[in-house]
Amino acid sequence: MSDGIGNKELALSVLDLVSLHTGETPGSGIARSVDLAQHVERAGYKRYWLAEHHAIAGLACSATSVLIGHVAGATSTIRVGSGGVMLPNHAPLVVAEQFGTLDAIYPGRIDLGLGRAPGGDFATMRALRRDLRQNGDDFPELLAELQGYLRPERPGQAVKAFPGQGSNVPITLLGSSGYSAQLAAELGLPFAFAAHFAPDYLYVAARLYRELFRPSEVLDKPYLMVGVQVVAAETDAAAQRLFTTPQQRFLRLIRNQPVELLPPVDSMEPLWLPHEKEAVKSRLAAAIVGSEATVKAGVGKLVADTGADELIVVTDTYEHADRLQSYERLAAVASKVNAAHGLASATR
Numbered sequence: 001m002s003d004g005i006g007n008k009e010l011a012l013s014v015l016d017l018v019s020l021h022t023g024e025t026p027g028s029g030i031a032r033s034v035d036l037a038q039h040v041e042r043a044g045y046k047r048y049w050l051a052e053h054h055a056i057a058g059l060a061c062s063a064t065s066v067l068i069g070h071v072a073g074a075t076s077t078i079r080v081g082s083g084g085v086m087l088p089n090h091a092p093l094v095v096a097e098q099f100g101t102l103d104a105i106y107p108g109r110i111d112l113g114l115g116r117a118p119g120g121d122f123a124t125m126r127a128l129r130r131d132l133r134q135n136g137d138d139f140p141e142l143l144a145e146l147q148g149y150l151r152p153e154r155p156g157q158a159v160k161a162f163p164g165q166g167s168n169v170p171i172t173l174l175g176s177s178g179y180s181a182q183l184a185a186e187l188g189l190p191f192a193f194a195a196h197f198a199p200d201y202l203y204v205a206a207r208l209y210r211e212l213f214r215p216s217e218v219l220d221k222p223y224l225m226v227g228v229q230v231v232a233a234e235t236d237a238a239a240q241r242l243f244t245t246p247q248q249r250f251l252r253l254i255r256n257q258p259v260e261l262l263p264p265v266d267s268m269e270p271l272w273l274p275h276e277k278e279a280v281k282s283r284l285a286a287a288i289v290g291s292e293a294t295v296k297a298g299v300g301k302l303v304a305d306t307g308a309d310e311l312i313v314v315t316d317t318y319e320h321a322d323r324l325q326s327y328e329r330l331a332a333v334a335s336k337v338n339a340a341h342g343l344a345s346a347t348r
Helices: 026-042 064-074 092-105 122-128 139-150 178-187 199-212 236-254 274-283 292-306 320-334 339-346
Strands: 011-016 047-050 079-086 110-115 171-175 191-194 224-232 288-290 310-314
Touching: 011 026, 011 079, 011 320, 026 047, 026 064, 026 320, 047 064, 047 110, 064 079, 064 092, 079 171, 092 110, 092 139, 110 139, 139 171, 139 178, 171 178, 178 191, 178 199, 191 199, 199 224, 199 292, 224 236, 224 292, 224 320, 236 274, 236 288, 236 292, 236 320, 288 292, 292 310, 292 320, 310 320
Parallel strands: 011 047, 011 310, 047 079, 079 110, 110 171, 171 191, 191 224, 224 288, 224 310
Antiparallel strands: none
């Protein structure tokens, strides 16, 4: 593939939700994301993906394609894309036109990650849907329609995407269960598993994807990306303290409260009830948190257990400087982890 999918070096990428501090303007948070993208580009990261969430106080990533264009315009080599566009929320033709336009402006640098979740609560979902009867079950049909608008024009094709038609913008399927893993395998597409918030089915989905994979015109062998929370710091204790910021976010999420970034605390124990503690820990069970040595061991184990070809990393610390340093530390240690070793371990 044109973007290098298929190599055996462990690739590192970023997933950004454009998190805000309490009272911060969206413009300020977006500027911080641009700075991070420029920083990780210099550090050798492969992709910078932006999520799609709607009507969630604390996240400024609702207009995903607009953010992609803004970040791509502020960088020069890193691939920029969606992690992901929630396809049932959008008409496939519009998605094709948007990403075809992005590809025309930034050729060879745009990715289209696709999911089928709503990216918001039920009321928001209903406000977004072009057909209120949609529930995600028609995702394969929507995907096929979208692919038709991105591939070369077919004889007799009634509706065409301009720009978009023939652009072949690379598609990756995203998921947190076996459903998308099996669909990606069947269609011969790359697959990204969302272990950064839903790790329970990671190993099952990874196995299904590899076992069921069928080569396609875009991919001759499986390509697995794993979304994972990582916080790397000078010491394990320092990293664990920084990690209380995402822990507080997930605690507020399960309480249906705004999810702005909050400063780290010395201990979470006064903040959560026992059942809330278990719920947050379950959501963040795949997180890799610690010193460079601890993170290297965690990354090595994750790759060995899943056969991941690429990690797409979420790091939401309160201070921007801590976030930049965490991504730098991760790049330094992950360069010593070989994806080929992980693949061999996962398929024995």
